[in-house]
Amino acid sequence: MNAPVSSPTEFRTHADPMDTQAPAPTGLSLLGWGRWAWRRLITMRTALILLLLLALAAIPGSLFPQRTSDPLAVNAYFEANPSLAPVLDALAMFDVYGSAWFSAIYLLLFISLVGCVLPRTRLHWRALRAGPPEPPKNLSRIEHVQIEAAEPDAALGAVANRLKKGRWRVKSGDGWVSAEKGVSRETGNEIFHLGLLVVLIAIAWGALAGWNGNVVIREGNGFSNTVSQYDTFTAGRFADLEAAPAFSLDLDDFAVDFDRSETQRGTPLNFDATVTTTVPGETPVTQQLGVNEPVEVDGTKVFLIGHGYAPRVVVKDSEGQVRFDDSVVFLPRDPEFTSTGVVKVPDITPQLGLRGLFLPTAAVFEETGPISTFPAPDDPGLFVSAFTGDLGLDAGEPQSIFTLDSENMQQIGLESMRVGDTWELPDNAGSVEFAGYDRWISVKVAHDPGGLWALIAIGVALLGLTASLFIRRRRIWVVADEESVIVAGAARGENQDMEPEVSALAEHLAQSHRPTSKGGIQ
Amino acid sequence: MSDQQSLAEVSNLLIYGSMLVLFIATFGFAAAFSARRTRTVDLRATDSAEIPELANAGAERTAVGGDTGARGSKVPAAFAGVGDTHAEPDSDRLPPGRRAGNIAIALSWLGFVLLFAGVATRGVWAERAPWGNMYEFSISSALAVLGVYLVVSIFRDVRWLGLFVIPAVLLTLGLAVTVLYTEAAQLVPALQSYWLVIHVSAAIICGGAFTVAGALAALYLISDRADRPGKGAISRGVVSFGQRLPDAQTLDRLSYKLIAFAFPLWTFAVVAGAIWAESAWGRYWGWDPKETWAFITWVIFAGYLHARTTAGWKGRKAAILAIVGLAAYVFNYFGVNLLFPGLHSYSGV
Ligand code: HEM
Numbered sequence: 013m014n015a016p017v018s019s020p021t022e023f024r025t026h027a028d029p030m031d032t033q034a035p036a037p038t039g040l041s042l043l044g045w046g047r048w049a050w051r052r053l054i055t056m057r058t059a060l061i062l063l064l065l066l067a068l069a070a071i072p073g074s075l076f077p078q079r080t081s082d083p084l085a086v087n088a089y090f091e092a093n094p095s096l097a098p099v100l101d102a103l104a105m106f107d108v109y110g111s112a113w114f115s116a117i118y119l120l121l122f123i124s125l126v127g128c129v130l131p132r133t134r135l136h137w138r139a140l141r142a143g144p145p146e147p148p149k150n151l152s153r154i155e156h157v158q159i160e161a162a163e164p165d166a167a168l169g170a171v172a173n174r175l176k177k178g179r180w181r182v183k184s185g186d187g188w189v190s191a192e193k194g195v196s197r198e199t200g201n202e203i204f205h206l207g208l209l210v211v212l213i214a215i216a217w218g219a220l221a222g223w224n225g226n227v228v229i230r231e232g233n234g235f236s237n238t239v240s241q242y243d244t245f246t247a248g249r250f251a252d253l254e255a256a257p258a259f260s261l262d263l264d265d266f267a268v269d270f271d272r273s274e275t276q277r278g279t280p281l282n283f284d285a286t287v288t289t290t291v292p293g294e295t296p297v298t299q300q301l302g303v304n305e306p307v308e309v310d311g312t313k314v315f316l317i318g319h320g321y322a323p324r325v326v327v328k329d330s331e332g333q334v335r336f337d338d339s340v341v342f343l344p345r346d347p348e349f350t351s352t353g354v355v356k357v358p359d360i361t362p363q364l365g366l367r368g369l370f371l372p373t374a375a376v377f378e379e380t381g382p383i384s385t386f387p388a389p390d391d392p393g394l395f396v397s398a399f400t401g402d403l404g405l406d407a408g409e410p411q412s413i414f415t416l417d418s419e420n421m422q423q424i425g426l427e428s429m430r431v432g433d434t435w436e437l438p439d440n441a442g443s444v445e446f447a448g449y450d451r452w453i454s455v456k457v458a459h460d461p462g463g464l465w466a467l468i469a470i471g472v473a474l475l476g477l478t479a480s481l482f483i484r485r486r487r488i489w490v491v492a493d494e495e496s497v498i499v500a501g502a503a504r505g506e507n508q509d510m511e512p513e514v515s516a517l518a519e520h521l522a523q524s525h526r527p528t529s530k531g532g533i534q
Numbered sequence: 535m536s537d538q539q540s541l542a543e544v545s546n547l548l549i550y551g552s553m554l555v556l557f558i559a560t561f562g563f564a565a566a567f568s569a570r571r572t573r574t575v576d577l578r579a580t581d582s583a584e585i586p587e588l589a590n591a592g593a594e595r596t597a598v599g600g601d602t603g604a605r606g607s608k609v610p611a612a613f614a615g616v617g618d619t620h621a622e623p624d625s626d627r628l629p630p631g632r633r634a635g636n637i638a639i640a641l642s643w644l645g646f647v648l649l650f651a652g653v654a655t656r657g658v659w660a661e662r663a664p665w666g667n668m669y670e671f672s673i674s675s676a677l678a679v680l681g682v683y684l685v686v687s688i689f690r691d692v693r694w695l696g697l698f699v700i701p702a703v704l705l706t707l708g709l710a711v712t713v714l715y716t717e718a719a720q721l722v723p724a725l726q727s728y729w730l731v732i733h734v735s736a737a738i739i740c741g742g743a744f745t746v747a748g749a750l751a752a753l754y755l756i757s758d759r760a761d762r763p764g765k766g767a768i769s770r771g772v773v774s775f776g777q778r779l780p781d782a783q784t785l786d787r788l789s790y791k792l793i794a795f796a797f798p799l800w801t802f803a804v805v806a807g808a809i810w811a812e813s814a815w816g817r818y819w820g821w822d823p824k825e826t827w828a829f830i831t832w833v834i835f836a837g838y839l840h841a842r843t844t845a846g847w848k849g850r851k852a853a854i855l856a857i858v859g860l861a862a863y864v865f866n867y868f869g870v871n872l873l874f875p876g877l878h879s880y881s882g883v
Contacts, residue, residue, distance in 0.1 A: 060840045060847060064855075067833040067862075074823040074870070081820050109821050215819075224816075275717045283723050303723040304813045315816030456816040463818060470805050474798055481794045481839075 053120070054127035062121040069117050073108030076100060080110065122212060129205040136198050143183040144192035147489035147500070155510040156500035157518035164492030167521055171490045171499075174520065180488070189490040197504075200479025207473025211466050218462020223247035223256070225457050228341050230322045231450040234262030234288075237312070237457065256459065257310035259291045264298065266451045268319060270388045278347055278387050285316055285453055301455070311459060318454035320344045320351055323370045323394050326445040327357045335360040335442070339450040342370045343414060348384040354416045355396075360442060362400040365416045369395040370449070374430075382428070394446045397426045398437055486510060488517065497521060541659040542717070548652030549673060553707050556645040556680075556700050562638025563696030569631025570694055572777035573761075635693030639684075642700065646684055649677050649707075665734045666721050668871055672710035674734075675867070676703045678742030682792070686746065690788065694779065698749045729810035736803035741863060743796035744835075748860030750789035751853040758782035758850060786849070789856055790842060797835050804828050827866035834859040 052058055077085035086106045090097040104111030148154075161167040164187075172189045175182045180191035225242030227235050235241045237259050247253060269282040283302050289309055290296040301307045307314040320342060327336035335357055342353030355366040373386035374393025382395050401421030404411070411417065427435040429446040436443050486503035488510075499518040501510035653673050657664035664670045683699045686692050721730075760776020779785065807828065812818035819825060838855040841847035 056840060056844045057846065060837055060844055063833050063837040063840065067830045067837070070826055070830050070833070073821055074826040078821060081822065279722055281721075281723070282726075304727040304729070304810075306813055306816070313816070315813075317816055458816055463812070467805070467809070470801075474801055474805075477801065478798050481798065 050127065053124050056128070059121065059124050059128065062117060062124060066117050066121060069108070069114050072105050073114075076105045076108075078108065079106050118212075122209060125205055125209060129202055129209075133202045133206070136195075136202060140195060144181055144190035144487055146185065146190055147188050147491050151489065151491060151498050151500040154500050154502045155514050156498055157514055158496055158498045159518055159522045160495055161492065161497045161521060162495075164494065164497055167497050167524075168490060168492050170524060171497075171517065171521060174517070175488065187492050191488045191490075192486070194483045194485035196479050197483040197485040198480070200476040200483065203476030204473045204480055207469050207476055210469035211473065214462040214466035214469055216462070218248075218460045218466065220248040221250045221252070222458065222460040222462065223251040223253065224459070226317075226454060227457065228452050228454045229261070229263045230339055230341065230452040231263050231266055234260055236260035237309075242457070251459075257291070257312050259289055259309045259312075261307075261309075261314060261455075262288045262290075263453060264288055266319065266453055268388070268451075270386070280387070283316060283319065287314075289314075301453075311461075313458055315456045315458065316453055317456050320452055320454075321349065321370050321372060321389070321392075322450045322452045323353070323368065323392075324447040324449055325355050325366070325394075326447050327355075327360065327364060327442060328445075329360050329442045330440045335364075337447075339448075340368075341413070341452050342368065346384070347387065348373070349387040350384040352414075354414055356403050356405070356413075356416070358403055358405055362441070363403045363405075363421075364437075364441065365399040365401075365403055365418065365421055366396045366444065367399070367416050367418075368397075371395070376428075389449065392431055392449060394429045395427070396429065396435070396444065398424050398435075398441070398444065400424055400439070400441055486513070488513065490517075490521075541655055545652050545655035545659060546711075548648050548655060549707065549711060552645040552648035552652060553704060553711075555641050555648060556704055556707075559638040559641035559645060559696065560700050560704070562634045562641060563693065563700060566631040566635030566638060566693045567697045567778060569634070570778045572774060573779075573781060632693075635696070638696055638700075639687055639693060642680065642684060642687075642696065645703075646677070646680050649673070649680065653677055662721055663731050663734070665730060665738075666725060667714075667716050669710050669714040669716050671734075671738070671867070672706055672714055674738050675741050676706040676710070678738045679703050679706070679745045680742075682739070682742035682746050686788070686792070692788075695746075695749070695753075698753065699746055702745060702749065724814040727810060727814065729806060729813070733803055733806040733810055736799055736806060740796045740800045740803060741867070743792045743799075744860045744863050747789045747792035747796070748857050750785050750792070751856035751860075753779050754782050754785035754789060754853045755850060757785055758853075786853065789853070793835060793838060793856060793859075797839065800832060800835065804832055823870045824866060827862060827870055831859055831862040831866060834862055 077089055079086050089106070090101075100106065104113070108114055168184065168187070168189050172182050172184050172191075175189070175191040178193075180193045181195070182189060182191045184190070223246065225239070225245035227242050229235055237256060239245050239253060263285060265284075265286040267284045268280055271277060271279045271281050285301040286298060287301045287307060288296050288298045289307060291309065299307060301314065301316050303316055306316075321344075322339040322341045324339040325336065326334060329335050336355070336359070340353055340355050342351035344351045349372050351370040351372075353368050353370065355368060357364040357366075369382060371382060371384040371393045372389040373384050373391050374382060375385045376382045382393065399416065399418050399421035401418075404417045404420060424441060425435075425438050427444075429435060429444075431446055431448055434443050434445040484503055486501060488499065488501040491498045491500075499514050499521065501514040502508070503510050653664050653670075656670060656673070660666065660670075665674060679699065680703050683692070683695065683703075686695075756772060756776045757779040758776075760773045760779070761782060807825070808818040811820070811825070834855060838852055838859055841852035841855050
């Protein structure tokens, strides 16, 4: 027999190394140990254990905050558990999915997968070309029917034709016919496993060749797609930033609906951003940007991921000269959008800094002080404290736009304002007007060249998986001697019941080749 | 608003009605189960899972009988005994307690229709797919478990299984109407997507299949144990309970079938979730606790499928994996929604 199977009824396309558990080599031959380790790695049992380990290893990442998704929570964890946190950190518990041990498990699993599936694929390919295997020696051990037939050879010929018509792969020899169906079960299984490999590669490629940046845009403003314009930007090692599409995006208008019902008061119901994207040389396009509605420009996607308020402040010097007139991004601190921020006015002497609290619906309580009670701007209020002195901007060190370094400044006063109010600063330092507010959105701009490939690969893998789970692979043998024919069959997988197929074929044979009906071949 | 309010009341009434009907059905299933004849057990303590597959398939066939025509399956002597002991002559053909079982199945269908109407009315009331909070997920999940069980009952005689599935459905509904109940509310923007319908419906159907499969796996462990009283001490109660169950192999196969159906669907649900996450949050995978546990569930069930084809793992260990996989699914649903913060926190409780 040339088909590489251990037994025609067992459907192995290769000998599972675990079946003949190779003894560990004695002696110190590195090659021997290497080969032994490799053969153990590529067994089903190792794959299974690695799978279970992978499941186990993924758990801590859901129990502890992760730096990648929530760095603030990690900091909070460190503050709350000062002695435990460093230990956990040393075990990479705040970075589970990038950790060495997590990577080790899935890399081993995929190496094992390659080591297992590639040889299987080769053997399967060979088996496919060799056609169905010859009948096993002892058909009586499997589902079979023996019938009398007058002209066994003619019966065999007819059977082969019938099977071929039924889309079986048929091979015949002297006194026998072998047929097989459902080989795509195995093909599907291999496509599935290789597909998973491609998914992993595509994801890795996406991380290496992709980039993304975050940027905050106020109403009436915009940004253009260059690295320097992003607030934060990350790029993979092989990212080709030169090839990033040149475009700019302006936020024309942004509106939010908040739920005012009792059950979930304050939950946002709808975000509606109108943006205009301009690609050089083309007419600008105005469209909606929403959650679940990213805007796409040339393979780069713009996602809406956050929003907030930017109070508009006008600062005049003691002469009444306007020294600052702009809206300033404040960061929301709670679901009611109590927001904090800083206004820096370097073009005035002495320099002026404002620390502010913007409250879309302002209220003052004994215990909490001023806070917002609803996220919509029903009754906006601005609480500011003013500092004069040196803002420290000339030191050359980059400063956060959200913090005020008040070391070389002194506080000169505190004021609560409503829209339209003007506060005359003490010491003749000028005036501050709360002129209104803009909204801002934060967007993520991302280019992921791997995503689409991963999706295609997983789609193909899913088809393969379905084939591998639902297609029955089965074989039928018809063996003739002088006056009788044996029809036998075997199947692999869950439904091994060959009785219907075997007896249907036998019945057909018996009817058309009964000894009495001589020459009754259809 | 009063029209709206009455819709809500109709939905609640339908759900209470279905609980009542299912409660009564439970007694029917209990009667059907306790009337089942016990199997005779092979005291030689053969591990049914270790029997070579092909030989066993043949053996079973002879034992069950009912052959017609010129068939002549020859069973090797070594396996003949095993086949005989696993046979349940006629026990599934005219089982006692059949009437109670039939009534219980009919009541379950009624309960299903009522529950379906209850979930649908809830959706009409909320003017969206009824999957916005844990109350709605729970009633839909209960519907899915019941639905999977009833679909199986079309193809198989599973009256004995009702006693284990229906109480799980009732428990879920009970939790939903008492602890988790919330008024319908609009969805947050991230949930306003047709992906919600695709992703969640796939996931909930999987949940139904995993639950019934997990119950079968647990029963498999008991049935298998009862068949081998020689191994270690177990109480007579377990043995006599286990011997009322179908044989271990039947349970194992049915459990596998459901998981084989659900695993690709779960893969699809996870992928659909990733696509959705990308459009809502700008990244398709972020190891959010919900995503993490979906992944864990997926890996465990992949492990289960492997275990069934791995020497030393098929049988009991595979069944335990099916139960662990279900546990991961359920934890993802209750545990993660209630314990962990994350983008997916919209439990509404
Ligand atoms: C790394 C080494 C791996 C090996 C040696 C391996 C081997 C195999 C083999 C031989 C089968 C065929 C079982 C059968 O036809 O019934 C199989 C099935 C399967 N494998 Fe893997 N596999 C590996 C990795 C994986 C991975 C990483 C996954 C992903 C989770 C996976 C998922 C599956 C699934 C779902 C099946 C079920 C198909 C079926 O039952 O026919 N495998 N695997």
